[in-house]
Amino acid sequence: MKYDYIIVGQGLCGSLLSYELMKRGKQCLVYDPHHLPGASAIACGLINPVTGKRFVRSWWYDKLLEKAQETYEHIGALLGNCLIRTHELYHIFSSEADRSAFCSREDNELHLMDVDIAPHPFRAPYGVGRIAPCFSINTSALIEGWKAELDRHNLMCPEPFDWQQLEQTGEGIRYKNIEAQKLICCGGASDAHNPFFKNLPFSLNKGEALVVSLPLTDQQTIIQEKYKLVPLGEGLFWVGSSFEWSYDSARPGAAFGAAVEAWLRNDLHLNFSVVQHGAAIRPSTIDYRPFVGLHPTHSAIGIFNGMGTKGFLLAPLFACHFADFLCQGTPLPAEADLTRFAKALLRHP
Numbered sequence: 001m002k003y004d005y006i007i008v009g010q011g012l013c014g015s016l017l018s019y020e021l022m023k024r025g026k027q028c029l030v031y032d033p034h035h036l037p038g039a040s041a042i043a044c045g046l047i048n049p050v051t052g053k054r055f056v057r058s059w060w061y062d063k064l065l066e067k068a069q070e071t072y073e074h075i076g077a078l079l080g081n082c083l084i085r086t087h088e089l090y091h092i093f094s095s096e097a098d099r100s101a102f103c104s105r106e107d108n109e110l111h112l113m114d115v116d117i118a119p120h121p122f123r124a125p126y127g128v129g130r131i132a133p134c135f136s137i138n139t140s141a142l143i144e145g146w147k148a149e150l151d152r153h154n155l156m157c158p159e160p161f162d163w164q165q166l167e168q169t170g171e172g173i174r175y176k177n178i179e180a181q182k183l184i185c186c187g188g189a190s191d192a193h194n195p196f197f198k199n200l201p202f203s204l205n206k207g208e209a210l211v212v213s214l215p216l217t218d219q220q221t222i223i224q225e226k227y228k229l230v231p232l233g234e235g236l237f238w239v240g241s242s243f244e245w246s247y248d249s250a251r252p253g254a255a256f257g258a259a260v261e262a263w264l265r266n267d268l269h270l271n272f273s274v275v276q277h278g279a280a281i282r283p284s285t286i287d288y289r290p291f292v293g294l295h296p297t298h299s300a301i302g303i304f305n306g307m308g309t310k311g312f313l314l315a316p317l318f319a320c321h322f323a324d325f326l327c328q329g330t331p332l333p334a335e336a337d338l339t340r341f342a343k344a345l346l347r348h349p
């Protein structure tokens, strides 16, 4: 059997890259057993214009957001599901310094941020800042829906890809009885152990999150303090997340669950019941930029990865750039181009 591309991994990256390639008329066979939830399944897909302790505006925000909105709307229409929601985010200041960091941002002038907004039900001795608009992606509808779409076209293979059985031929690659022009790795954190890309400077970290049921009537506002409380609809809220740089296992841990429960109960005075507790490893990179491109010596093998903490904002535009590069040879943006790590990739096979 012949395909244009094999894609290994159907999280956010594998889904969006296969979508962009299929839009260009290419046949992609996608492998993913979905044994364990990947980062995309655990995330709430928040897109926030300003992030971090200093409320810095996200890199390339306007053009990334424009492509993200267009992509999630198109895929949503294809799947018959609304994938993107608009929110306001209320940031409860933790101190005077936090408040003045917020107030000093020039984005106040862009009307993305303002302070001391309308009443809210939480204790906030230093006040509250508002960031809007923010967006969230229905991550399970995206991943599950795209999986069903691939299935419908017999393009989903629910097996782990076995690297031992991969052969490179003059024309491309062969895997079992399948031939393809190229194979693209979209394995998230697992690509840090991938035989072709293990030398890339991944900076993996673990994240945990809960889904809780809460009696809050406001199903639109995101609350941000120690954690983020993001409405998912129908009384469910996502609460997260942790950033753990050292961890023994990728599984959910009792300490995070206890800390979030204490925050909800003691700080926000909310009654709740826990519906789900998940954990996954974020595929972050040392320079906070994605890995996009083909291997410098194994030119039939490429990677689309390294989306870090902002995958839902970054991946749509870079999936489009990568598909244009693969189909038409259009150069990749230098910031994401894999060639910046060619030396590391050439050092080992």
Ligand SMILES: Cc1cc2nc3c(=O)[nH]c(=O)nc-3n(C[C@H](O)[C@H](O)[C@H](O)COP(=O)(O)OP(=O)(O)OC[C@H]3O[C@@H](n4cnc5c(N)ncnc54)[C@H](O)[C@@H]3O)c2cc1C
Pocket (backbone or CB within 6 Å): 008, 009, 010, 011, 012, 013, 014, 031, 032, 033, 034, 035, 036, 037, 038, 039, 040, 041, 042, 043, 044, 045, 046, 047, 159, 160, 161, 162, 186, 187, 188, 189, 190, 206, 207, 208, 209, 240, 241, 242, 279, 280, 281, 282, 283, 304, 305, 306, 307, 308, 309, 310, 311, 312, 313
């Ligand atoms: C707790 C948490 C919260 C987050 N919150 C946000 C957020 O609010 N906003 C945001 O933009 N980003 C967020 N992120 C980051 C975001 O989730 C990631 O940037 C993004 O999902 C990475 O997508 P991916 O496709 O590269 O990896 P993944 O989603 O991990 O997908 C990789 C897939 O590859 C498959 N795979 C691996 N190896 C193989 C193999 N050998 N064969 C076949 N399949 C294989 C896995 O099964 C998996 O499905 C969060 C992450 C976490 C953990």
